[in-house]
Amino acid sequence: MKKVYVFLADGFEDVEALIPIDVLRRGGVDVTTVSISDFPLVQSAHGVNIEADIMFEQGDFTDADLLFLPGGMPGASNLFEHKGVCKAIVDQHMAGKKVAAICASPAVVLAPLGILEGKKATCYPGFEQALEGAKYTADLVTVDGNVTTGEGPAAAFPFAYELLAQLVDKKTSDQIAEGMRFKHLMA
Structure with a gap:
């Protein structure tokens, strides 16, 4: 069974975290949510409280097939400010394993870490200037090697289905x- 860790920071975008978690679990993927705050309860950008499966300090993450960063603000900034998250993402990428980020997180987290250097990527409109070193696509979902990026909340479903296919x-x-019943959204 494939293993995914989803890092949740206060201020994460609700649908960008929960839709991929739901889709991946439906597909038989072992998904573990990880609080990077001081408490298991993490509050979304819209005030929804989610209890994470584990605290960051409880995780090893080396068994991950994929590490996933939801977007939202200030969630993405909070992810970038967490040294442990940054190290886990860089280590995952350097090992040639999958990394995924959506909305602001490609620009706010992945780009400054050098993960997107020379890669095609997408992000929430208005953040594309921060994709230094990347080739911005403006697509809902962009895959380049071991990195998958998503544009924003509306991309959460196609982004999740792409991750499940991978x-x-x-x-x-x-x-x-x-x-x-996803096809009805795309009609």
């Missing part, structure tokens, strides 16, 4: 999308 397979991703 981690499991396209057939499973398509089946989950069909079961969730």
Whole structure:
């Protein structure tokens, strides 16, 4: 079973975290949510409280197939300010393993860490200037090697289905999308 850790910081964008968590779990992926704050309870950008599965200090993360950073502000900034998160992301990338970020996180976290250097990437409109070293695509979802980036809240579903296809397979991703009636959103 594939293993994913989702780092949650106060101020994360609700749908950018919860839709991928839901889709990946439906697809049989072992998803662990990780609080990077002082408490297991993490508050989203819109005041929704989520209890994380573990605290950052309880994680090893070396068994991860994918490390995922939701966006939202100030969530993305809070992720970048956490030295442990930055180290885990860099280590994951340097090992050639998958890293994913959506909305502000590609620009606020991945770009300053050098993860996007020479890669195609997308992010929330208005943050593209911060994608130094990357080739901005303006697509909903962009995959370049081991890095997947998503544009924003509306990209959460296609972003999640792309991650599921990478981690499991396209057939499973398509089946989950069909079961969730995703095609109606794209009609």
